[in-house]
Amino acid sequence: MYQSLSDLVGISDETTILKVFVSKILLNLRYWSDHEVVLEPTLKIFGELASSFTAMKRLLTLEDVKFMLANHTPTSFRFLSTASSSSLSRYRSEFYAYLARLMLVTLSGIGPDDNRPFLDFLAPLTIVANSLISNLLISVILNIDDCVGIFLPENCSISPEEARSNVIGLARDLAGVAFSLNTMASFQHFLDWFYPSLFSLFGRALELWPYDSHVTCPILKLLAEIANNRNDRLKFESTLPIGYLLLAEMTKILNNYGPRLIPFFSQVSEDNTYVHKIKPLRRYLDALRITLSEKYANFAIFGLVGDNSFEKSVKLSADMLLCVTDAELKSFIKLSKSYFALLEILTQNHMELLSSLDSSILRRFFSAIVIGVESLDSSVAWSACSCLDSILTHVYKLLYPVISPTTNGTSNGNHPNGSGMLNNHEQSKYPIFVPSPPSSLPTSEIAQAARQRLTACITGGVPMRGCCSALAIWSDRTEAGNANLKRDFLRQSSVGGVSEFTVTSRHLMITFLASFMNEECKNQWSISRPLLGLILLNQDYFSNLQRFTLNAVSPHQRAELEGIFGKLMDGVENNLFAKNRDRYAFFSIDKKVN
Template sequence: MFYFLFEIIRYPNYTPILLHAVELWHHEPQVTTPVLKLFAELVQNRSQRLQFDASSPNGILLFREASKIICSYGNHILNVEVPKDQIYPLKLKGISICFSMLKAALCGSYVNFGVFRLYGDEALDNALNTFVKLLLSIPQSDLLHYPKLSATYYLLLECLAQDHMVFLSTLEPRVFLYILSSISEGLTALDTMVCTGCCATLDHIVTYLFKQLYQKGYPGRKNAVVPGGGELFLQVLKQHPEILQQILSTVLNVIMFEDCRNQWSMSRPLLGLILLNEEYFNQLRENIIRSQPVDKQAAMAQWFENLMNGIERNLLTKNRDRFTQNLSMFRRDINDALKGPNISNSVSDMMTS
């Protein structure tokens, strides 16, 4: 049934009509929402239904048409002014569907995206650049205020960090800082799925950073070369080290003192954050220890010692798994102590002081 529908509307039959409708009535959700949802469904590889022959161009053609729809709607809706109380139904809903469409297309496993750059096709770059423009048009407070928007955004961001990290690493500093800031906010979201997605995204980013810095000889070599446009990526973090430091504090604070419902997910980026910010982590640890009652300081120091016991300076799976086990014991010890005399939460205090 799906292939029957696909064959009916696929390029060049009716997709130009749908594209033209979006261009003409981009300001009318009654028109654009059904068209966007149709394409979001078409690119969704649910139950692996998009199984094209090896010689078939259909996967590439489908993505190109989806890219055209995203770019057309995105570039037009950016210029539409709407009342604040109507921003979601008139604007953000369509943007959310575009995010969902792009995520489904990027993660569908039916398109070889290297083909686009190999043959000079700008469909992928256009879609990704439109995503950036749409993202910057959204106040960060709205990302978590509207649940459907936050769900589609963070799912798309996780997909980009997993498979298109080179693209993220070449973004302008203000864009990358916006994304990191949104991840920091999402780590404390009430929605567990959002928080878990932020942990996965952060893990991909931190792992990429660690590989760029340490596998290429940094900081041992002054002229270490970072491939894939990573130089700009690293410069941003060198100029704003407080971003990852704050995220490290947030993750550690959640694990130690809050009701952490996704401890395993939190543990995966934490090791990389510690290894990238060892000096700051040591300061944070000492601050926490000193802030405890005198009779608790020795125990807290031992728990931190146990946390890093046997941990090497790498992000190999075996090392990560050991850190996750250590972290589980670390959190258990903290929780047991919290049941007794009060133990001070100073991670957040350090960040705000």
């Protein structure tokens, strides 16, 4: 190959070839980047060249690459200018992702403690950020005839429109940088630079342009990227409280911004639905999901220290999901993915809080799940099945609580009057709880708060032992949530004698069984998980359904179908423990394949 290149163009080694490619990339980015047809493939080639550690080490030896790392400014690259079109602005994140990837290789060569190359790389962005902080954090918002006007003081160096463009550009640039910082050391450098000034800046920007999706979407995407615990990059040293600080800032911004969107979404016209509702709502749901799901801080600590910001975020998540209509769930696949991804987090980790809210909220989510499980998109159907499985598991534990632990831990009690509370025999297995033990040593405020909560539970008439499990973040909502479910969601109706939940769950069971028997089912594993819960909650109906189905087929098929129904529950116990779930999922898929 090199001999052919040498004969044709006089190039005889790979370094020279790399120089030619990088020189052309730099030329295109500097002088032709205002043409999307040139910018897009140029960045694609740049990304492919910077795709491996060895290749990036070679790139860093080239002067053109050093120039890009030191001069990524609007004067050097036209598409970074605030005057560039919005279609070109979206490529900024990709450009900075590749630059940050190269900068990360530089950091790896000098050690994780030296942040000088990192700060030098961010110097152009620091100038923009400081200019915005100096101007936007002292701006004034006036509402005149329901129109938001932004008035900057006379001594400000930028106009409102220039400030808006700079905010959009800075958010896109930093999103690209944050995306490529996948190591704990590099991301700590980034957060040390970002916190707290940039949180204040972008929180202020959401206040100034709350309904401008061109501003809010890049900011929400940036915040979601910062809270993304990719490769465990947010697991810092145990002496650093960065996780809690990050979670506190995220919840503050989202809690301040979200309530303004709910009334606005209800006023959006049908013609502007996608730009002014679907797109910003999807970004907001993604930011909420990542904030509530990434395990970089213990959420329960908020309740102990009297901070209700996390609780507000979970409630706000439910309110934001209620803004999505059935028609929008069916029409916008990306919105459906964000919707069910967030709902999956809520149903898996926060069912106690969801059930303690108004019963209409859980009804709405249950009806949305029915739409989701029938979606043609496999990822949407998978998430909806996971949501359904979490709700069914919660309901099953409520209706058939564990009465006493067994020796092998693989069976559920099903006593109708069981409450799951510890009886006297079980209480004797635990040490006696002393609310205020005598001691001359001082007790931390958090430990005092924990004892106060335990004491309040016991003296309030709730038979709960003194243990750390009773301090779970939603433990004080369990009783109210269970009462809500039994009273409003699971109560039998006067017409027909069955609850709304039972009617819907039976419909889903028929849908799942039909999918297994008659269709090419692509989500066998995800469907099998909630199907077991549906069968256990409707065992009599399932038996009647078997008889009806057997009577509906021809006699020569009846024996085979009866064998299939028998094998479906073969070896499966009447509980929803993990081992039993896995056994049922394996058996159901195995019988489907056979």
